[in-house]
Amino acid sequence: MARPEEFGRLRELLLASDPGKSVAITTALRGAGGLGKTTLATALCHDPEIRKAHPDGVLWTTLGQQPDLPTALARLIETLTGEPAAVRDVEDGSRRLADELAGRPCLLVLDDVWDAAHLRPFLRGAVRCTRLVTTRQFEVAVEARRVEVDAMTPEQGVAMLLSRVEASDATYGSFLSLARRLGEWPLLLELAGSALRLRVARGDSIEGALDYLNRGLDRKGVDVLARPKSGERNDSFAASIGLSTDLLEAEDRRRFTELAIFPEDVDIPLAAAAALWGLDDYEAEELSQRLADLSLLRLDLRAQTLSLHDVIRAYLADEVSDPAPLHARLLDSWGDLHQLPDAYAWRWLAYHLIHAGRQEVLRGLLLDPRWLSKKLQAADSNALLADFEALRGDPELALVEGAIRLSAHALSRDASLFAGQMIGRLHGSESAAIRDFLPRVQRNQRGPWLRPLAEALTPPGGALIRTLEGGGGGIRAVAASADGRRALSGSSDGTLRLWDLDSGTSIRTFEGCGGGVLAVAMSADGRRAVSGSDDGTLRLWDLDAHAPIRELEGHGGPVRAVAASADGRRAVSGSDDGTLRLWDLDSGVSIRTLEGHEGRLRAVAMSTDGRRAVSGSDDGTLRLWDLDAHAPIRELEGHGGPVRAVAASADGRRAVSGSDDGTLRLWDLDSGVSIRTLEGHEGRLRAVAMSADGRRAVSSSDDGTLRLWDLDSLASIRTLKGGGGIRAVAASADGRRAVSGSEDGTLRLWDLDSLASMHTFEACSGQVRAVAASADGRRAVSNDDDGTLRLWDLDSGASIRTLPNRRTGMNAVAASGDCRLVLCGFNDGTLSLWDLGSGSLIRPLEGHDGPVLALAMSADGRRAVSGLTDGTLRFWDLDSGESISTRAGHRDWVLAVTASADGRRAVSGSYGGTLKLWDLDSGASIRTLPNRRTGMNAVAASGDCRLVLCGFNDGTLSLWDLGSDALLLRIEGHDDRVTTLAMSADGRRAVSGSDDRTMKVWDLGTGILLAEFVGDGPYHACAIADDAVTIVAGDLLGRVQFLRLEGV
Template identity: 35%
Template sequence: MNNLATRLAKMPSDQRRATLANLPTHLAKAAQAERLQSLLINFNFLEGKISILTPQQLIEDYDLVLQPSLKIAEQTKSSLQLIKKAIRLSSNILTQYKDQLAPHLFARLLSYKEPAIGDLLAQAKQSQKEPWLRPLFPSLTTPGGRLIDTLAGHNTTIKAVALTADGRLAVSGTYDKILNVWDLEIGEKCLTLQGHDAAITSVAITPNGKKIISGSVDKTLKVWDLETGVEKLTLRGHHSLVTTVAVTPDSKWVISGSRDKSIKIWDLATGEELFTLTGHDAPVRSVAVTPNGKWVISGASDTNLKVWNLATGEELCTLTGHNSSVTTVAVTPDSKRVVSGSGFKVSDPDTGSLKVWNLEMGTEDFTIEGDGSAVMTVFIASNGEQVIASLENAAIKAWNLRTQEEVFTISEHGGQIAAITPDGKRALAASPDGSLKFLDLGVPEVYSTLTTQLGRIITTIAVTPDRKSIIFGTDDGTLKVWDLETYQEQFTLKNQSLSLSVLITPDGKQIIASSQDNTLKVWDWQTKKEQFTLTGHAGVILQIVATPDSSMAISGASDRTLVVWDLKTGKERFTLRGHDYSVNAVTVTPDGQRVISGSADKTLKFWDLQTGEELLTVQGFNVPVCSLTITPDGKQVIFGLEDGTIKLWSLEKLEEVFTVLGHADAVWALTVTPDGKQVVSGAYDKTLKVWDLATKELLASFVAEGSILCCETVLDGRTIISAESGRMHCLRLEEGGDE
């Protein structure tokens, strides 16, 4: 099948489409196992099918090899399933970016040594005819780990998620007033529901799987048909936002809690309000119905739980014991016990806990002390033996309800757990970027060797003058120096707190890093000993640069100032004042005479580095300046804006040369290649892009799993290091063709 690409190219479009759609099924039905397995590791087939059809249609082809009638070696089946899982992990990206198949296969499969996978990657590299970014080590989530799929379809934070009883469908609601219905088996969106006038706060699905109930900041609940997405009813009666919803086991009534401190019971058939339960002294945070349908349990910000008779509306008892808001409640399948979780108080942050209560006696059975983090949501597995809690710090913890022993802790999964399947084995995590991560809780995470060794969120990176080593800062204040030729750690320095900016002076003698306590620390590269702590800023330091002669450092901060420091004495030379908002970006001209700063006040300022005098202010931008860099010849400055725009200005004429709308979100990372021919940009839209400065054309791009926070060119200048959250990417710019 080596000439498949040629044959596909010669076909009429309708024939090509039909061939890509039907050929795998045809081969499976004809029991042509060898041809089928060859087809599924043929990169041209994979690329063709994704470009014309959908990733899901390609994913389904890999299930054909599992048919008993096909004689395929187990090792080959295993390799094909890894390829399938890799495509599924990237399906949300491949749907939008068809050109990302090759880089994503490399970034997910490069650590696997199976012959079939090696053959596929070799074909992928050989098939590239245009410049592309080839990952040099696996830096995206690898198949076979905890992550099953990423569901992308919301643009804002997800506030509520519910699952059908069989775990096949999920419903998510967000700040953007939209509900999405997802098919978890194929990882695709089925329906989008719109009708609320404000953010959605809560969602539930009836046990019979027929209706969705959503609660909103607009003070209403809406009832939707799950199959068609049609809005059936709007329930009005609350005087403040609806915070929580639950449905009775017979799917006939819905219970809602509100910030107005009340609980309302509604008839789902008619939309009639049946009665209102009052008694809490603060907003109701969570409600649950016992599986026997007899009681409602409510938790509120008054730190109490209340048990209500669902038939009469009578308050049966109040459960007291938490010392902060009761954020979540769940009931065991036998209706005998309730588990509640609490948040934390500012005055006493170590108050997050779980309590288990005896519903028949109205007494506390025991308390499960957590790690001090607020309990956001609690779930009980269908066997009634395990309680699973999602914590404010994004960790998941599970305990055995009988022995009270901790079963597992999962700390890295990409978001806040929002729903768990009834068997407690799978979960949906709401990520900050508006996506849902579908997770297998029973599978340990699989990391590449480098990712395992990093183990933290990378916040900043810098490269040594010889471009052979890199230093990066992490969210716990650690600074690590790595050899880029061996990918081995050289040494580690410990900062006081998270570093948002780090640099190595041009002479390679000093490392400088910012801390969240508004200070800079300076270390000697050779001795690894701290030389100075630089104090002077009244806000968080966002960027540091050094003069070409390594005599001075300049820092920009959220306090609206730049400070110029003497690196020999550790003393402040002077402070540059003039910006109205935070200084997001700083750079120095190659001659060391001028500093350029970009600010959230939507301006660029030019400063004389010898006198501290403000030379020029450039205005007229509609959004904040996020990033800055200068070409090696000092003739042009390039800056990235919050709206995704990249601008290039001439420093000789002080005028704009060109503008490109390069990204869909803020550009926070910019660097120029050593030869001055290309600029690399990274943005919150998860993309890294390489631009030709002469032609202004996009040369290549890479789409990551999270926002690109920083980037640098290393080694020969054609290798790019970039960071997103807990991952570091090492990408090689290749010309394509026979390279």
């Protein structure tokens, strides 16, 4: 039915030339449905002028009250590309949709949107794409140009009724009365018109049909015009729908009512309806057509689906007194729950099981590795995690759910990683159910995969809630909303990301910071933020919109610190120019420049009312400022190095600061007294956050840990391994949640109240920089960056012997074939040879003038070669401890060296890209493979040193034949730099590790990836035993992992 006034206004807005515009169709009557918004949107999509203005076509998605956003985004991407699309999360889907829409003049219709947060992922970028939004909620599209669509005019109501039947002018008054009685509401008019048409088709006259309909409305008490209140209006809706269903045969009416068991705003497969009804495909389609003829549902024969208006579905739900048997009937029709018929069944199986009262069946599936794997392949990790929600409180399920949640970043990349992730995280569980679960996980896995032989990953039940992959560069800054549900991270690539911490999804990415982001602050409600960049500017952001509100200029150097008042109206920033600036964020005006520090500003914190601030500087002091008077109150001294971090209580009376001297200090700001020095970290402090009441703090350090502090008792409550290079930390106002950001581009969400944990596997005290495996695959040796050596038993995963730190600065380790002899290289140019069997030092070796970066040892432990930063190599006789020779082999750092199995050859590689083959006995150079690429970080060789694999900064691998100088393979291997390599003695397989937190096994005959393992931290060490299936890996979290290649 045409609605020319509303149609014309909407058409004009859609044809306006504003780039990236959004237009909303809404209602004045809050929450009202059935007014024709969707119908009007459909008509607009068919308008020739609108289609001409959008030559790349029209896209449509219906969201509803509880939308599956990743699926909706994926379907739009599939429509645009013509290929299946799997999106990891909402942020991934939003970014990819924006990329596909970029440059396309098209119309995107977003129908039945209930929440502004649901709308945001579809509004990103793509300035040539027009968005048309339909919603019942005024708040959903506040930034869009809106047109209100409410009841029709009486004349339009009559026209809608007459569109379904032919009538004489004499009956016009009767149709007008009926339209008014139905409140001119399009849905009711549509139902009434369809009922009239059916009566006439059965032989009744127009007058008789009108009389029948009015008598039916009288009996059911329907008069929308006389019942304007929401509840009474809904009663009229129900009665009107009931009048239409009265026209159905009893069996059809019963089957129609049964559709109430399907979720709202979901396209119901005809096959599912047929199964529920006990009909074949033809019969189900015939019934659906009869229901569609009465406007009780929409039938899409092309998609083979039917759908219900949510007003009609609500009516049906009230009609079904006991839905459980209906859910059970549908479930029974699906048969084997491991072989579900379609995407609908996989997505909604748990919903139907719960409503059928079959909680135990669902529990069994959630502990069934075969079903879990199939669900991951059919849906994604977020859809699977949603299935656990209904059975929250079950301790065994909580462990599996926790393991999946911690692994979501890996499983979203590749569902086949499920077995390795589950075994790696749950291996230490003492639960009988988990002990039964893990062998079934192993048996269910197909194809080559890496099986952890011992605990390898962060287990569930501890403080770590989830890992969030941010993409882009390293995270330099992070801020959190007061309730701890939103976070904003700033990266070295110049982007900001807004996160939903409950779901672990990235809501939006903001670009245009003008340089790497060094600082961020957020208002308490999480809706406003201010960022500081290395280009010296600040930017104010509306986090519910797409672009910065304004740019703030004035500093003469990079802005390293920023803090905001709770209401987001004031901010203070600190810069390398040594000054603080106070800003009015509403106007963008710099109120005052505050001077006093004698070094660059590193940190600043502000009281929630914006009246006090405390700053930290490279001059080692803190200063307390009165921001109303624009004056310093006092200087705080005590640290023995630059102050990099500071946090303050909400009232501005307490502060905690972190310094390069490795300590935290708690301050009473009223008196300027340092209450206590807090020690425990073993590296310079990078970040600190404090609860609003000043009773808790969490700090991060270069030692790779987070520490939680009780500021009342002045004690460290617990230490958390937070990943390599933690640069930022933020906490919720109550101090119960924290989020940390790392150089590897990840954020980690922490539950600071969770003190319970599973059995924790033994970890090293520092980052693992080197590992070696015995030839028989039964022993391994590792070194920490604090100088500790450990001998490991691979069968049990236990540390057999530890040689405690005696010296720092250990860079490299090499071991004999049986791992009994170990050679260590240090920053001061010395080496130490150890006997791990006895734990004794055999001898020191001296002669280098610079740091030792690389070592290799012959399998018999009699020869070794070391590489230095100056490009030289030294060859050693380990029996005597004497240097055989020194060779100036490279023009750049020697980062890698490896020895042949027989101890006669060695290969070295430099950062500059040069490879050299050496005679290990004489130290003579046999062959040089000239520089072809720079950025080489790692080298591995076959047992005879004929095949050499190189790893580079760009994540690629190159395989060379040193006999012919031929490049055999180039592999696009990793998403970040390759840091470590190992090759089997026969040269058929290789293992690579990277800062992208993956360990990968390659078939060097074909260059094919055989298996992958995703860890919790960057890998910087790996080794492979002679069996070519046993692998040892070390990461920057201090973990040594033992993996076995299965399925080959």
